Amino acid sequence: MSITPACPSESEPAPANSAAQAELARRMLYFMALMRETEDRIERKLYRQGKILGGVYVGRGQEAIPVGSALHSLPEDVLLPSHRDMAVFFIRGIPLGRIFAQYMGRVDGLTRGRDGNMHMGDMSAGLVAIISALAASVPVAAGVALALRYRGTNGIAFSYFGDGSTSRGDWHEGVNMATVLKLPVVYVCNNNQYAYSTPLSGQMACANVADRGPAYGMPAEIVDGNDVLAVYAATGRAVAHARAGHGPYLLECKTFRMTGHSAHDAAEYVPPALFEEWAKRDPILRLEQRMIENGWDDRAAIDAVHARVHQEVDAAVAWADERPFPDPATLSGQVYDGE
Amino acid sequence: MPTTYLEAIREGLWEEMERDPGVFLIGEDIGTYGGAFKVTAGFIEHFGERRVVDTPISEAGIVGAAIGAGLMGLRPVAEMQFADFITCGFDQIVNFAAKCRYRWGAAVPMVVRAPSGGGIHGGPFHSQNPEMWFVKTPGLKVVCPATAYDAKGLIKSAVRDNDPVIFFEHKALYRRIKEDLPAGDFTVPIGKARIARPGRDLTVVTYGAMVWVALDAAETLAAEGIEMEVVDLRTLLPLDRETVCESVKRTSKVLLLHEDTRTAGMAGELAATISESVFEYLDAPIVRVTAPDTPVPFSPPLEEAFLPNAAKVIDKARWLHRY
Numbered sequence: 001m002s003i004t005p006a007c008p009s010e011s012e013p014a015p016a017n018s019a020a021q022a023e024l025a026r027r028m029l030y031f032m033a034l035m036r037e038t039e040d041r042i043e044r045k046l047y048r049q050g051k052i053l054g055g056v057y058v059g060r061g062q063e064a065i066p067v068g069s070a071l072h073s074l075p076e077d078v079l080l081p082s083h084r085d086m087a088v089f090f091i092r093g094i095p096l097g098r099i100f101a102q103y104m105g106r107v108d109g110l111t112r113g114r115d116g117n118m119h120m121g122d123m124s125a126g127l128v129a130i131i132s133a134l135a136a137s138v139p140v141a142a143g144v145a146l147a148l149r150y151r152g153t154n155g156i157a158f159s160y161f162g163d164g165s166t167s168r169g170d171w172h173e174g175v176n177m178a179t180v181l182k183l184p185v186v187y188v189c190n191n192n193q194y195a196y197s198t199p200l201s202g203q204m205a206c207a208n209v210a211d212r213g214p215a216y217g218m219p220a221e222i223v224d225g226n227d228v229l230a231v232y233a234a235t236g237r238a239v240a241h242a243r244a245g246h247g248p249y250l251l252e253c254k255t256f257r258m259t260g261h262s263a264h265d266a267a268e269y270v271p272p273a274l275f276e277e278w279a280k281r282d283p284i285l286r287l288e289q290r291m292i293e294n295g296w297d298d299r300a301a302i303d304a305v306h307a308r309v310h311q312e313v314d315a316a317v318a319w320a321d322e323r324p325f326p327d328p329a330t331l332s333g334q335v336y337d338g339e
Numbered sequence: 340m341p342t343t344y345l346e347a348i349r350e351g352l353w354e355e356m357e358r359d360p361g362v363f364l365i366g367e368d369i370g371t372y373g374g375a376f377k378v379t380a381g382f383i384e385h386f387g388e389r390r391v392v393d394t395p396i397s398e399a400g401i402v403g404a405a406i407g408a409g410l411m412g413l414r415p416v417a418e419m420q421f422a423d424f425i426t427c428g429f430d431q432i433v434n435f436a437a438k439c440r441y442r443w444g445a446a447v448p449m450v451v452r453a454p455s456g457g458g459i460h461g462g463p464f465h466s467q468n469p470e471m472w473f474v475k476t477p478g479l480k481v482v483c484p485a486t487a488y489d490a491k492g493l494i495k496s497a498v499r500d501n502d503p504v505i506f507f508e509h510k511a512l513y514r515r516i517k518e519d520l521p522a523g524d525f526t527v528p529i530g531k532a533r534i535a536r537p538g539r540d541l542t543v544v545t546y547g548a549m550v551w552v553a554l555d556a557a558e559t560l561a562a563e564g565i566e567m568e569v570v571d572l573r574t575l576l577p578l579d580r581e582t583v584c585e586s587v588k589r590t591s592k593v594l595l596l597h598e599d600t601r602t603a604g605m606a607g608e609l610a611a612t613i614s615e616s617v618f619e620y621l622d623a624p625i626v627r628v629t630a631p632d633t634p635v636p637f638s639p640p641l642e643e644a645f646l647p648n649a650a651k652v653i654d655k656a657r658w659l660h661r662y
Contacts, residue, residue: 078411115442122443123410129443131434139400140435143407143415150363150389150413157407170430173400180395335441335477336577337501 022296025287027071028228029302032063032284033309035087038096041313042103047263051321052103054116059084061226061258062190064283067091068231069158069188069251072239076155078126078144080137083118084190084257085160092125096312100320113326135165138174138187145183156184156242164195166209175248179216182247186238189250190225192257197269210252218248225253226283229290256281341517347487348452348508349378351494352416354524356386359414362498363390365401366418366452375420376454376513402428402451406436406503409449414498422455422507423464429472436503437478450497450504456548456598457630457646458511462637468547468599468630473505474576474608480504480529481576485550487518489573492527500529509548516551532579534586538568541592541659544583544609546572549596549647556652565660567594575605583609584617591622592659596647601629623662626655 039058046052059066066085073079073091081088089099094110102109102120110120111129121129128144130137141159148155165171166189178185189209193200206212213220219241223234231253238249256278260267291297333339342350356362363386364379370393373380383391394401398419405415419425425432432451439445457466473481480502484490490508497504535550536557543553550571557567570586572579587593593613595606606627613625628647636642 111443120443121445123445128407128410129439129445131438133430133434136403136430136435139397139403139431140407140410142400143404143409144411145407146392146404147408147411147413150408151411170399170403173395173397174403176395177397177400177404181392334444336480337440337446 021294022291024232025229025291025296026305028067028232029284029287029291029305030309031067031087031090032228032287033306034090034096034312035063035066036060036284037309037313038099039086041317042100043259043263046103046317053105056103056117056263057083057261058259059086059190061278061282062192062255063087064228064231065188065190065225065253065255066160068228069186069235071232072235073126073158074155075126076148076153077158078128078148078155079158080128080130080141080144080160081118082130082134082137082160082162082165082190084162084192086118088160089120089127092127094122094125094127096316097319100316101323104320105325106320106323107326108320108323112330133168134161135168135171135174137161138165138171139177140174141185142174142178142181142183145178145185146181149184154243156186156239158186158188160188160190162195163189163191163193163200163209164198164203166212167195167203175216175218178248179218182245184242184245185248186235186242187248187250188235189252190255191252192255194257194261194270196261196265208252210250213250218250220250220252223251223253225255226281226286228283228287340519342487342491342520343514343517344487344490344508345376345378345513347491347520348494351491352379352498353382355495355498356382356390359498361412362414362416363392363408364416364418365392365394365405367394367396367401367420369393369418374418376510378452379418398424398427399431402431403435405449405451406431406447409436409447409503410439410445414448416450416452416498419451419453421461421465422453422469423467425451425453425469432473432479432503432505433476437476440502441478446501447503448501450494450506452506452508454510455507456509456511457635457642458548460637460639460642461510463634466635466642468597470505470507470575471599471604474605478502479576480574481507482529482574483507483509483547484573485509485512485535485547485571487516488520489527491520492525493529493573496526496529499526504529507547511548512551527573530574530577530579532570532572532574532582534582535569535571536567538566538590540566540590541594541656542568542570542586542590543594543596543652543656544570544572544586545596546575546605547598549598552647552649552652553596555649556656559649559653560656565656567656572605578608580612580616584613587613587617588620591620592662593621594626594628594652594655594659596628596652598630598647600632601627602632604629623659626659628652628655
């Protein structure tokens, strides 16, 4: 088993003028911009206005990872997004208003006010909700993949996690289970180099998360996580591997957490130079630049995407803010079936 | 031909797998080896590797995979080799499986089979009764059958249930008890206790292997003219409070018995329930007979001292009767 290092030249799309490439890039830009604007609104407006309480975790600067990967998902696939993968919900068709309602604790949120933030799922859209112990989703992904194969479908599971999750026992148990049983799972690691305040060097003694792949007999690939086209290309290889019945495939998407762990964390433990350096690699700016260079779209068309996103977010926030809070009388229903 | 408790579980699983192609087994050494206690011997030959999934040693992995398959609408039955090892899958059970329906409306039909209990000289890590860890978790169901009939009827109900069920099988009963079972399909409802022996003078409420201890004690007491009613809870969560309280109303004296350790055991919850609901009917203090608050020891004299037995029940019952 080998680990393929990131190779920017490989990710260069060709031919640059193909209409399909341009259309794909437009979709990528739309979903990344929508994630950025949604999370900015959540963290910088609604949270500070006191309309969102509790924990708020965003994936600012990491949008290329959920977008570049989930765009490969088919309707029969099941995705287990982590807390910095907001765009997965958009790509799977969850209405934006319901996501704001979720964050604001309203009845129209995906959990009807029973859980908050990214703790949401909808099996009809092929989305499994995380729990706070994030790596717990990894063995669950193995079971999802087992069921997809059991039923004779061509579906695969997308299992998302961060670098910190790979320190946990259940991550290792889940990956080992999937590789031993040769289950169709694509692992998408968002290596943003910090798990809360702990840098990667305090999380693991190997250099790359992808180094863990060969130990399980699983191909692993290092990807530039701030290049959505590179994430898309690598996910294509991983998906083909898993769908063909060859077992799991690990993608380590290297990126950087451009925020604190959560809205209350000022991230003073991160050297400021790192933020400055990674800001230059912003995945949205990079895609826009590529679109203009390749002649896929001009500045005006790109600005129009951002304007559309802004309007959609305005409308969704307004809608969500008018939705009711849950009735305390509903506290105890639906603990069990039939309640 | 009488059926043992172990064979009853095995028959129940077999029939459910024949009935529903979505039912499958997952666990360690359950295939060709047939499981640590041979409950699934012969399954892989009949149902194949697709439906009898041998896994690495990986309790969190097994339970997590069962959750994932359950979310997808299959009906996994996961085996723990010993209930003691269920701690390795604890987060998956109490944080993942138990809360999916409440949080986001997702059903996790899943059974975790957990061979529990002492009396087999298994020592501290092969003898525990960890049921109360799960009784404290809303969203789970916790089942502890005492008879072969209930073991078969309840495992079938557990497989058909749309919520996660932790199914405690008492190891000491596996091959020790047997009874004739009716032919054909039958189930026992989850959440319903039964009167294992009627009696007018006092009630003992218990479950699992202690039902047999209670019945032994009741036999001895009957010879002394003391008629002890034996309530077998069968399910601990959801708890059939009504059957317990109705029995106490009839007898006015109650003894609570379990093999689990004393503090925060099921007896505590039952005592509070009885006190809240039928206090006026009580003619005596509520009495507990339980294991002491220690780990389960290995050496036979220590384990015998640890486990409740008929003599301890009889002693307390006589005291209650005199009160």
